[in-house]
Amino acid sequence: MGHSSTQPSGHLSGHASESHRSDPSRSGHRSIAEGRWQSVGLGVLRYADGVNTYAVRTEPGHIVIIDPGRGRWWHHLDQIGVTMVDAVVITHLHRDGVCGLYRPGPLADEYRGDIFLPTGDLPLADDIKTFWANYQAAGCPTSYAAPRQPLLRSSRQRLRAIGADSEICFGKVRLCAIATPGHSRGALSYLLNCGDRQAIFCGDAAHAGATIHQPYHLEWDHWTPEGVLQAWYGLERLRANRIDLLLPSHGNIVRREPRDLLARLQDRLLRLVSAKTAIAAGEPSRWYNAETVAEGVRQILPHLYAFGGNSYLLASYDGSALIVDPVKGSLPALERLVEHTGLRPDVATATHYHYDHSNGLLDLRKRYGAQIWLHPWVAEPLRDRNRLDVPFLPLESVDADRVLPEEGRLRWREYDLGVRPYPGQTWWHCAFDTLVDDRRVLISGDNFQPPSRWNGTGGFCAFNGSRFREGFARSARVGLQIAPDIVCNGHQCLYHFDARLHEAILAWCDEAETAVADVCPGSAWRANYDPRVVRFEPFAIEAIPGGSLDIHVVVTNYKRTSIVAEIEPVPTADLAPPTPSRRRTTVPAGGSRRLKLRIDVAETAKTGRQLLALDATFDKVVHPEACVALVDVKRKRRKRTR
Incomplete structure (x- = not known):
C-alpha cells in the first residue's frame, strides 16, 4: 500500500463589520511558509500550498496524508525522510483539497494506495461525470467546488469510505472520524490522540479568528439555514473533545484555546441562522384574497x-x-x-x-x-x-x-x-x-x-x-x-x-x-463570500478537436487597496493553455480586471464535456482550481464533396 522509493525526491467590499478591522487574526494567512514542510507539533507536519496538507508519521519513513491539495509536497518528501505514503485521507470533497489526485503530476501518476473519503461524499466521487453532465440543470448545485475528474487514476488505487463515529488505524496511529458537515454534506474531521494531548484536522469546519473559509459552501440551497445548522452541530461535536491543536484546511493553525474559538464561531453561526430564518420577526402576514x-x-x-x-x-x-x-x-x-x-x-x-x-x-x-x-x-x-x-x-x-x-x-x-x-x-x-x-x-x-x-x-x-x-x-x-x-x-x-x-x-x-x-475571514468579507471572485467567461463554451477557444478570466477585487493577481490555467491532455501560461495583473481597489486566454484543443481531443480550471494567486495566497469552465468538445463537421 502506498508508494515506496529510496529516492523520494523526484519520485515521490462591500461593507465590513468593525470586528473585522480590529481582529487581524481573522485573515488566517500570516506566517505560513509556502512550499516546504513544517513541524507543527504532536508529530504532525504541514505543507502549505493553497490548502494545508498535513502528514502524520506512522513509523520511520512512513506517513499518512490528510487533504493532498495540489500534491506538490510529493517532491519534498525527502525533506522529512519519507519513503512511503501509507494512505491519503480526505476531510471533504472539494477540488482545492483533492485536485492533486487527478491532475497531471507526481501524486496522481505515482501514488498507489488507499484514498479514504467521507461516506457522505462518496456518491459525488463515484459519479462526478454525471454531476458535471447535468450541471446547471436546476438550482444550486450539490457542490460549489466539485472535483473536475474522478479521483482514481490507477487500478492500484482504492477509494475507501469512512463514516462518522468510526476510526482508521495505521500502526499505532488512530484517526477518529467526527461528522462536521457544512462545507460538504459528508464532511468529516479527524481526531488524532497523542497520549494526553489531541489534535483535530477540522477541514473547513473552522478557520482562524472564529470564521469559516468561503462560508457560501454552507448554503446548501438558496434560502434555508440547513447547512449552517449542520455546521453548528458539527462544532458542538468537536467542542466535546479535548483540543490542543486545531488544524484547518486553510490559514493558520489554532493553538490558543481552540475550544473557545469554536464556541465563538458557533455564536456567529446562530446569528447567521437567525438572519436566514426571520426577516421581520413578529410582523403579521397580510394576505390578499383573489x-x-x-x-x-x-x-x-x-x-x-x-x-x-x-x-x-x-x-x-x-x-x-x-x-x-x-x-x-x-x-x-x-x-x-x-x-x-x-x-x-x-x-x-x-x-x-x-x-x-x-x-x-x-x-x-x-x-x-x-x-x-x-x-x-x-x-x-x-x-x-x-x-x-x-x-x-x-x-x-x-x-x-x-x-x-x-x-x-x-x-x-x-x-x-x-x-x-x-x-x-x-x-x-x-x-x-x-x-x-x-x-x-x-x-x-x-x-x-x-x-x-x-x-x-x-x-x-x-x-x-x-x-x-x-x-x-x-x-x-x-x-x-x-x-x-x-x-x-x-x-x-x-x-x-x-x-x-x-x-x-x-x-x-x-x-x-x-x-x-x-463568519468571513478578513476585512473584505465579500472576497470570501462571493463564489465568482475569479471566473471564466463564458462559463460554458464549445470547441472542436484541433481548434482553439477564446475565453476570458474576470478577477474582482473587493478590498480597499489594489491586489496583485496571478492566474495559471491547468493544462490537460486535451486543453493546452498558452506558453507561458501564468498571467499577472494588478486589480484596483473595488474594481475588476478581464484577461483574454486562447486555449488550444488537441487534434486527438475526446468529444464530450471537459473542464478547464485555473489556479489563482491573490497577493501571494494560492487558490487551487479557483474556478472552472465547461468545455463541450464537438465532432468536426465533415466537408461535403461532390
Whole structure:
C-alpha cells in the first residue's frame, strides 16, 4: 500500500463589520511558509500550498496524508525522510483539497494506495461525470467546488469510505472520524490522540479568528439555514473533545484555546441562522384574497389576473394583454384565461431570469407573436445562458425585442408602467408598478413575502447573487417609495403592502450583512463570500478537436487597496493553455480586471464535456482550481464533396 522509493525526491467590499478591522487574526494567512514542510507539533507536519496538507508519521519513513491539495509536497518528501505514503485521507470533497489526485503530476501518476473519503461524499466521487453532465440543470448545485475528474487514476488505487463515529488505524496511529458537515454534506474531521494531548484536522469546519473559509459552501440551497445548522452541530461535536491543536484546511493553525474559538464561531453561526430564518420577526402576514375564475386562474382586480404558479396578466381595454413571468407549466392556465376573457398577449416580460419566471417567454413569442421586453439586468443572463455560472437558468437563451430603461416609466396601452431594479434573492431582478382599477400594484417577483412564507425574504444565497445593503435594502426602499396597495409576488403570493414590514426589512438587511461578514475571514468579507471572485467567461463554451477557444478570466477585487493577481490555467491532455501560461495583473481597489486566454484543443481531443480550471494567486495566497469552465468538445463537421 502506498508508494515506496529510496529516492523520494523526484519520485515521490462591500461593507465590513468593525470586528473585522480590529481582529487581524481573522485573515488566517500570516506566517505560513509556502512550499516546504513544517513541524507543527504532536508529530504532525504541514505543507502549505493553497490548502494545508498535513502528514502524520506512522513509523520511520512512513506517513499518512490528510487533504493532498495540489500534491506538490510529493517532491519534498525527502525533506522529512519519507519513503512511503501509507494512505491519503480526505476531510471533504472539494477540488482545492483533492485536485492533486487527478491532475497531471507526481501524486496522481505515482501514488498507489488507499484514498479514504467521507461516506457522505462518496456518491459525488463515484459519479462526478454525471454531476458535471447535468450541471446547471436546476438550482444550486450539490457542490460549489466539485472535483473536475474522478479521483482514481490507477487500478492500484482504492477509494475507501469512512463514516462518522468510526476510526482508521495505521500502526499505532488512530484517526477518529467526527461528522462536521457544512462545507460538504459528508464532511468529516479527524481526531488524532497523542497520549494526553489531541489534535483535530477540522477541514473547513473552522478557520482562524472564529470564521469559516468561503462560508457560501454552507448554503446548501438558496434560502434555508440547513447547512449552517449542520455546521453548528458539527462544532458542538468537536467542542466535546479535548483540543490542543486545531488544524484547518486553510490559514493558520489554532493553538490558543481552540475550544473557545469554536464556541465563538458557533455564536456567529446562530446569528447567521437567525438572519436566514426571520426577516421581520413578529410582523403579521397580510394576505390578499383573489377570486378563482377558472382552473389555475385567479382574478385580482377587474383588469389583473394571476395564473399558474408565478404568472400575471395585465389586461388592456383594447383586448391586449401584458404577461409578467410566463412559465411553461402555466401556459395551459393562460390558454384557459385567454378563452375566458378573449384577451390576446402582445407583450411578455420577466421580473428575473430564473426559469420558473422566464422559460415561457419564447413560447409566448411563438404562440401569440408577443414581443419580449426585458429590464437590462434581467436580460444580461438570459441573452446568453452560457455566459454566467448562475442557478435556475432556462434551457434556452432569450433575446429581448426591447430592452427597457434601467429605471423609469414607460407606456403600454393605457398603463403608465414603472420599472426599476429590485435585487435581493438574486441580483438580476426588477419590479414593475402601475395603477390598475384605481389600485397601485407592485409586481415584485421573488423578493419579500409575508413572514409565514419562506421567512419573508425569498431567501438569500451567494451563488444566487444575493446582496444585502446593495440588494434587499435597495428594493425595500423601492417598496416604501411606491407604497402599493397590492403586492403581486411570485409563487401565488398576493398580499397587502405593509410599510412597517418593509421598515423591518431595512433593519434586517444590516443584521444579515453583519451576520455574514462576521463568519468571513478578513476585512473584505465579500472576497470570501462571493463564489465568482475569479471566473471564466463564458462559463460554458464549445470547441472542436484541433481548434482553439477564446475565453476570458474576470478577477474582482473587493478590498480597499489594489491586489496583485496571478492566474495559471491547468493544462490537460486535451486543453493546452498558452506558453507561458501564468498571467499577472494588478486589480484596483473595488474594481475588476478581464484577461483574454486562447486555449488550444488537441487534434486527438475526446468529444464530450471537459473542464478547464485555473489556479489563482491573490497577493501571494494560492487558490487551487479557483474556478472552472465547461468545455463541450464537438465532432468536426465533415466537408461535403461532390
